[in-house]
Amino acid sequence: MLLSCVWILDLFMLEILLHFLSTLYRGEHLGCVGLVDLQLLQRDPETTLDWSLSEGIAAVQLRNNVADLSNAICKQYLDNLASHVKKGHEGTPSDAELDRIQRALYQFETYCNIFPPLGAYTWPADDVREEWTTFFESSPSWEIEQIGSVHESLFRLVAPVFNDCALHDISWGWDEVRYAYDYEDGRVEWVLSRGLVHVNRVLHATSFHERWLLFGGRKILEHDCNWLYQTFETYKNLFVANRIGWLSGKTRYAKSDQTVVEESISAVEKIWEWSHGEFYEESGDGRFRYDMAMEDPFRSLRACGYVFWDEERVKRIGWFDQNVNDLKLDVGEEIYKNSPSLRLEMRSWIIRSNLFQDGKTGYWDGDPENTAINPSQEWRLAED
Numbered sequence: 514m515l516l517s518c519v520w521i522l523d524l525f526m527l528e529i530l531l532h533f534l535s536t537l538y539r540g541e542h543l544g545c546v547g548l549v550d551l552q553l554l555q556r557d558p559e560t561t562l563d564w565s566l567s568e569g570i571a572a573v574q575l576r577n578n579v580a581d582l583s584n585a586i587c588k589q590y591l592d593n594l595a596s597h598v599k600k601g602h603e604g605t606p607s608d609a610e611l612d613r614i615q616r617a618l619y620q621f622e623t624y625c626n627i628f629p630p631l632g633a634y635t636w637p638a639d640d641v642r643e644e645w646t647t648f649f650e651s652s653p654s655w656e657i658e659q660i661g662s663v664h665e666s667l668f669r670l671v672a673p674v675f676n677d678c679a680l681h682d683i684s685w686g687w688d689e690v691r692y693a694y695d696y697e698d699g700r701v702e703w704v705l706s707r708g709l710v711h712v713n714r715v716l717h718a719t720s721f722h723e724r725w726l727l728f729g730g731r732k733i734l735e736h737d738c739n740w741l742y743q744t745f746e747t748y749k750n751l752f753v754a755n756r757i758g759w760l761s762g763k764t765r766y767a768k769s770d771q772t773v774v775e776e777s778i779s780a781v782e783k784i785w786e787w788s789h790g791e792f793y794e795e796s797g798d799g800r801f802r803y804d805m806a807m808e809d810p811f812r813s814l815r816a817c818g819y820v821f822w823d824e825e826r827v828k829r830i831g832w833f834d835q836n837v838n839d840l841k842l843d844v845g846e847e848i849y850k851n852s853p854s855l856r857l858e859m860r861s862w863i864i865r866s867n868l869f870q871d872g873k874t875g876y877w878d879g880d881p882e883n884t885a886i887n888p889s890q891e892w893r894l895a896e897d
Contacts, residue, residue, distance in 0.1 A: 575622065578713045583614040585716070586666040590818030593844045598817065598830055613781070613821045617659035621667075622709050624648065624660070630706045630738035633699050642747065649748055655785045655820050657806035662815040664741050665845070667705055667712055668696055669816075672848050674715055675701050678725050680853070681877050686865020690733055694852035699737035704728060706740045721876050745807040780824040787827075788814060788837045816845035 587610070591603040606614075627648070631637055637645070649657055672693045679685055679692050693701045704715060704727070711727065718724040729736045778786075788811060789803045802808065811819075819832075827833060832840075853861075865877050 574710055578709045579615050579618045579622075581713055582667070582709055583611055583618060585670060586614055586618075586663060587611060587818070587821075589666055589669065590816070590821070593817045594830065597813075597842050597844045603826075607823055607826075610821050610823055610826070613659065614663065614818075617656075617663045617821075618709060620652075620656070620660050621663055624741065625706055625708045628740075628744070630699075630703055630740040631743075633737040633739060635739065637747070645744055645748060654789075654804050654806045655781045658785075658811075658815065658820045659781075661741075661745055661807040662818065662820055664705065665696060665812070665815055668701055669845075669848065671704055671712060671715055672698070672701050674718075674724060675704070675728060676852075678721070678728055680858075680861060681721070681879060682725055683865045683868045683874050683877050684731055685733065686862045686877065687869035688731070688734060689862050692852050692858055694849045696848075697742045699739065700728070700733055702740040702742060703736035703738050706738070749805060749807065780822070780827070781820055783824060784819055784822065784827055784832075787833055788819065792837050812845040813840070813842035817842065 587606045591606070594603050628641070628645070675693050679690050682690075690700075705712060715724060715727045718727060789808075792810065793803050814837075819827075822830075861877075861879075868877060
C-alpha cells in the first residue's frame with residue numbers, strides 16, 4: 514500500500530533531506546545513512562513521492578515531533594526574551610518564524626542520521642571530516658547557526674531531565690554518573706544523536722524509570738561520546754585554518770561582491786549583519802569570522818532565538834537600535850549555574866552507593882537522613 518508523501522510531510526522537509534543527502538552521499542556512501550526513507554533517493558522521479566505504509570507512518574511521526582519540539586523551543590526563546598530583554602510580553606510566533614525553527618530541526622534530524630556519535634576519545638577519520646565540511650558548505654552561515662541554536666535548545670530541554678536521573682537514581686549513584694553541566698556533555702549528546710523522536714519521548718516520559726531507560730539505563734557510561742558540539746568545535750578550527758592559509762580549499766560561504774539592495778536581504782541576513790558585522794567590524798584580521806557560525810560570544814543571542822525572528826520582532830525588541838557589543842544578556846548558561854557543587858554530588862553518590870549495596874534500585878528521594886553515611890568515606894565529602 515502506497516501513500517502520497519504530499520499530505521504526510523511538508524515539501525520543505527523532503528527538499529532538505531534530498532538536498533543534503535544527495536549532496537553528501539552518492540553511490541558507495543549511501544550505506545552509512547540510516548534514514549527510513551533513504552530509498553526515496555534511488556527511485557525514479559515519478560515515484561519519489563510514493564511512500565510505503567511504514568515509511569509514511571515514520572514520516573508522520575517525525576513531522577508531529579518536529580511540530581511539538583518547535584513549539585517547545587520557540588517558547589524557550591520567547592521566555593528568555595521576556596526575562597532578559599524585558600521589552601514586555603512577546604507575542605506568539607509567526608508562521609515564518611516557526612517555519613525557520615522547523616527547517617532547522619529537519620536539518621538537525623538529517624545530521625543525526627548521517628553522522629553517528631563517535632567515542633568520547635575518538636578523533637574522526639579524514640573522510641568524516643570531509644563530509645562534515647561538505648555538510649556545512651551547503652548552507653550559509655546563519656543556517657548553520659540555526660542548526661546549532663536548536664541543538665543548544667534541545668540540550669537545555671533534555672539536560673534537566675537527565676540531571677534528575679543523575680541526582681536521584683540509586684544505580685547511577687553506584688556508577689558515579691556525573692551531572693551534565695555544559696553543552697559538551699557526551700551522555701546528553703548521545704540522547705540528542707538518537708534523533709527528534711527519541712528526544713521527544715524523553716521529554717514526555719511519564720515515569721522516572723521510563724526516562725532512565727531512554728537515557729540508556731546501566732549502560733549510560735558506555736554512551737559518553739563526541740557528537741555535534743565537538744563537530745562545531747572542529748568545524749570552527751578548520752574554518753579558521755582555511756581562512757588564514759594553513760589549509761587549502763574553498764571557503765564554506767562567501768558574501769557576494771555585488772551590492773545588494775537592502776530591501777532584498779532576508780530578515781535573518783539583516784540580523785546576521787547587525788550581530789556579526791558590528792561585532793567584528795573593528796577586529797582587523799578577525800573580520801573573516803563574520804562568515805563563521807557557532808561562535809561563543811553569540812550563545813546568549815542564540816538562547817533568545819535571534820536567527821529565527823522576523824524583522825518586525827527584532828525592531829520591536831530594539832536590537833537594531835543597539836550595538837551588539839552593548840547587549841547585557843545573561844542567558845544560555847543556566848545548566849552550569851544550576852549545577853550542584855562537587856561536594857553535594859559526591860555526597861549523593863555515597864548515599865546511593867550504600868543503598869545499591871543494600872540491594873535497592875530506583876529513585877532516591879534526596880533525603881540524606883534516609884541512609885547513614887559510612888564514616889570511613891567522610892573524607893570524600895570535604896572535596897569541593
